[in-house]
Amino acid sequence: MSWYLDNVYERNKESPYTFYVPSKQVIDMLNVGDIVKLIFVATKNEEYAGERMWVEISYRQGNYFKGMLTNEPLNFKNLKYGQEITFQTEHICDTEYEDPTSSEWDYYFDAKIIVSNDVLERKEFNFMLRDHAKDEQDTGWSVLSGYEDDEFLNNPDNLQYISIGVILNIDDSILSFIEEPPLCAYERNDAYLFYKIEDYDWDTYLNE
Known part of the structure; x- marks a missing residue:
């Protein structure tokens, strides 16, 4: 099954109060060794929503990243644990860091x-x-x-x-x-x- 990385900023534009994106403050903190969550979406498959998986950053230059997949995919046969993933800031849907904007999101959800x-x-x-x-x-x-x-x-x-x-x-x-x-x-x-x-x-x- 082929895949692409979802653009979290586009998702947030569609659902600004229910689709969380990390703040700029959190994104600016990211460095080699940190892990981030990305959304892998199946190409041309409307019935399969995709998978959210963690990637450990191995390289960063500005908004450009490389990292190692730290999850074992459930349905993507052409993805595997340890595979190198190239991504950008717009693909990061979550991080390990506490986000100062999280209290706003807590209200919208809770x-x-x-x-x-x-x-x-x-x-x-x-x-x-x-x-x-x-x-x-x-x-x-x-x-x-x-x-x-x-x-x-x-x-x-x-x-x-x-x-x-x-x-x-x-x-x-x-x-x-x-x-x-x-x-x-x-x-x-x-x-x-x-x-x-x-x-x-x-x-x-x-x-x-």
């Missing part, structure tokens, strides 16, 4: 929201409501597309509990009010901008 399947299918959301959190990871936010009907929402299979980074990938303009304390509700206006619903019917909501 903070949870309730989201409807319709949001994930449309990649669009137009209504957000924040209730009191139920546990440490729960933000209290529920996110809807605005197209769901009562029958859809009354089926728990149509709702998921996921990382907040997933919807930030869709629209990160909500960062401007994501720390608003409960109880609060927001929806989009005709200009596709979120505004706070000042007269939201909380009595009905809380008594449902």
